[in-house]
Amino acid sequence: MLPSKNQKTIITFYYLISIEGVMKDFKNLMILFLPVFFIFIYKNSNAQTCETCILHANKKSNKMIGGNKEYFNNSFSEVPYINRLWFLDNPENYKNIPSEIINNIPYKDLVSFGGILAQDKVFFSVSGSPYGSGLSAVVDSVFMDGANIAQGTGVTAGPRTNSLIYGNYDAAARATLVKSTPSRFVASAAILDPDGNTHSVTFTSTGATFSPALPPYWANKIRVNMNVATNEVGVSMSSFPTSVWSSPWSHHPQKNYNVWVSTITGWHTLSDGSVDSIIVDGWTILNQTGLGFKPQNGLIPGKDTLDKSIPRLDNYFSNFVDQNNVLQPAIMFGVFTKGFIAYDLCSLEPFHGHGDLNSPNGTIGSMVHECDHERDLWNSDPIDYINTLKGMTITVGGNGGKLTDDSYLLALQGGGKMPLGLQIWNVMDNHPILQMIGNATTNRHTFYSPTTLGDSIKDKFVSEISQYATTKAKDRVASIRWVQYRDKDMSKPGSWNDWSSSSIHLQFREDKDESYNPIEDIGQSGGQLVFAPPGDELGIGIAAGGTHQNPNYGLIIDKFGNTKISRNIIFNYNDENKENIWDIFYKKENLNFCSGLNCIFMNKYGGIKSRYVQSEYIIATEFFQETLKTPSSSSAPCSPGQFTDDQNYHYVCISKNKWKRAALSSW
Known part of the structure; x- marks a missing residue:
């Protein structure tokens, strides 16, 4: 809606800067920047204007510039109507803007700097030097509707009561505050x-x-x-x-x-x-x-x-x-249901299209083909470990209740066309690149910066550690780690193509306590799943105990699928009473099958040794061998069916504790 010709409103923004006050004590010299907003209403019955033409004042020259026109001494010859549309390919081609475009812009409530026509240029600069607490620690403050300047910001800078519990004096170039806003x-x-x-x-x-x-x-x-x-x-x-x-x-x-x-x-x-x-x-x-x-x-x-x-x-x-x-x-x-602290949009447009009120320049002749949202943090101090940089902190505060399950701190949405979701690089070697910490500070998942594995034996690269407390005591901390170890010296020429030179371990361990760096090989080694264990290229092993790099392997499957059982490994099959029914183990060149104290021993030559063997019948392809033994008497303890031999007789137990014998003869 355009104003009448006999009424025009010029909103002039004066920005008063550099009010320099020199106090008696030269140590307290400071420069104060005080923004002052003046509204100037000027009437001229012969001039034409629009209610949103904003003029920028240059106080020194008393020269006001608005749009692409210049005005001197509060007089002007022409102000371009807002209902003209400028085309990039033909600057002389103007036409009326459709009414639906005008209706979507709240001109009565709008302060606009430049942009009415494509050639309009207005640059806006704000500078200041924060010196104290509250809003005196902020150069530029933006508050949305229901929040105003009296409500302050989250920037913490003094007084002494804050300094007692907070380790910095904060200052902000811009402070933005959004609060729940009531309706008009x-x-x-x-x-x-x-x-x-x-x-x-x-x-x-x-x-x-x-x-x-x-x-x-x-x-x-x-x-x-x-x-x-x-x-x-x-x-x-x-x-x-x-x-x-x-x-x-x-x-x-x-x-x-x-x-x-x-x-x-x-x-x-x-x-x-x-x-x-x-x-x-x-x-x-x-x-x-x-x-x-x-x-x-x-x-x-x-x-x-x-x-x-x-x-x-x-x-x-x-x-x-x-x-x-x-x-x-x-x-x-006048309600809204969702508040944005900030909304940023970078839009890549096709290489065509004329301008309009919302996009005065259009896209003809545009070379923009990339969007980026970059925030740079620089450190130029060469001294190590003296400065701190913190990229982004999102904090949920307040005394309210638990949030709904679709609440989140950070979400990335790729529109089905973004090839990469999150990329982090150039972090210090062997330092956390991503860390998730639970409510108990001991519980955390940590991903470490990828690095090249060294050539020396025992060099390692830790990829991920999940650490948690096994009890409430600090000395009971455990972790699960992904670690790659160098198992062979790779510094010699030609050794680079040795596939079995390194192994990758998924390992459980009990740490000493939470004060120890979890990246170090400390604490007690637990169970491990090892890929490409030493000596078994492309194989997989199950191990426990030993050291973190060299655990005790119980089972190894090589790249051909063969299964290897290591020495002194016991397989226990327990019944419901938690008693061993069978133990199978390899010891002193014998493979032992035991039930309680009763065992069968198989030696490396294929022989079997047992206290007794019970079977419906036994077939021996060559010889049946037993140890020669003579019962102490015909009433010696025995079970029916038991038999034994000595050099002269063959003895058979015919009933409980009753033996009979038959003499042996030569032929």
């Missing part, structure tokens, strides 16, 4: 306006009416495209997801707003400036189609719902009750 005003039979009156709300399919009408001081706050929300439920909570898409097992998803909302397109003003009705572009539920409901016209809050549930007033997100504690319909004017 609420119309309801439950809400009193400043004059003590309430305003009943009656909804229609295209807006709402008010009785009595909204007072002029509220009416003046209404804007086209203003968001409004009701407390009329448009869909029951049961229609919303009960879990998070990324964690289907979760039970605490975000609580979606289920009330009717809309955007103001117009209103009806009475002769006294009050407003008795508003017009909206139809009522909807936030994320209505995302919940599976089709767009619908003609629905009336308080009468209709998307899921055919019984209409009711919300008391979860709001609670508008009258003096009788009865919920009343309400409309909240």
Whole structure:
């Protein structure tokens, strides 16, 4: 909307800098930068202008520059209309801007520097020298609506009470603060306006009416495209997801707003400036189609719902009750449901297209083909371990309750076209490149910076360590590590192609305590899974004990699939009473199969030795060999069926403790 020719408004921004104050004590010399904002209203019946032409003042020359025109001594010849569209390929080609583009820009509430035409150039610079606490520690402060300058920032700089618990004096070039912002005003039979009156709300399919009408001081706050929300439920909570898409097992998803909302397109003003009705572009539920409901016209809050549930007033997100504690319909004017601390957009556009009001230069002739969001932290001090750089810190604070399961600290979304999600490089060798710490400081997952494995035996590279406390005592700390060891000396010529020169270990260990660096080979070595164990190229081994690099291997599978069982390895098969039923072990050149004290011994020549053998029958392909033994008497202890021999007789136990014998003869 353009102003009349006999009225123009010039908003001039003066930035007063470098007010230098020299105090008596020269040690306290400081420069203060004080921004001062002046609004200058100037009337000229013969000039043409627009209400958003912003002029930049140069105090020294008394010369004001706005758009691509120059003005001297508060007089000017022409100001370009805002409803002209400039084309890059033909600077003389202007035409009217479509009205829908103008309606999307809140000119009445906008302060704009440059950009009205493609050739407009206005540079804005802010500088200052912080010196104290609170806002005196901030050069540029940005506060969104419900937060104002009196509410301060999160920058901590003094006084002494803060210094007692915090190790720095902070200063910020820019401090940005976003807080939960109330609506501009609420119309309801439950809400009193400043004059003590309430305003009943009656909804229609295209807006709402008010009785009595909204007072002029509220009416003046209404804007086209203003968001409004009701407390009329448009869909029951049961229609919303009960879990998070990324964690289907979760039970605490975000609580979606289920009330009717809309955007103001117009209103009806009475002769006294009050407003008795508003017009909206139809009522909807936030994320209505995302919940599976089709767009619908003609629905009336308080009468209709998307899921055919019984209409009711919300008391979860709001609670508008009258003096009788009865919920009343309400409309909240000027609302938002999500606050951005900052929103940055870098858009790569195709190499064509003319300019418009939002993009005065268009894209013709553009060579931009790369977007980057870079923040540089530089350290020019050559002294080691004296300075600190911290790239980004995201802190969740406050005294509120637990957040919904779809809350997060950092999310990366690649749009299905980004080939790499997160890349970290150039961190010091053998130092953490990514660390996740639990609520107990001992519990952590640490990924270390990749590095080249050295050529000397015992050189190692630690890739990842997961460390945790086995008990509440600090001396009971354990970890699981991914480590690569150099097992052979690779410094000699020609040794570089030895595949078995290094092994990779997934190892468990008990650390000494949390004060020890987990990257070092300390503590007691536990179980390990070893890839390419020494002597078995491309094999895999299971080991325990020993040292971190050279554990005791119990089982090795080589690259051909052969299984090797090492010496002195015992396999225990326990029954329900936790007693050994069978032990199988290799000892003194014998493979031993034991049940309790009863064992069968197999030597390397294939011989078998046992206290006794029980079988239905035994077939010996050559000889059956036994140790010659003579019972002490015919009533010596025995079991039926037992037999033995000596040089003269063959003895058989025919019943318990009763032997008979047969004489042996030569032939």
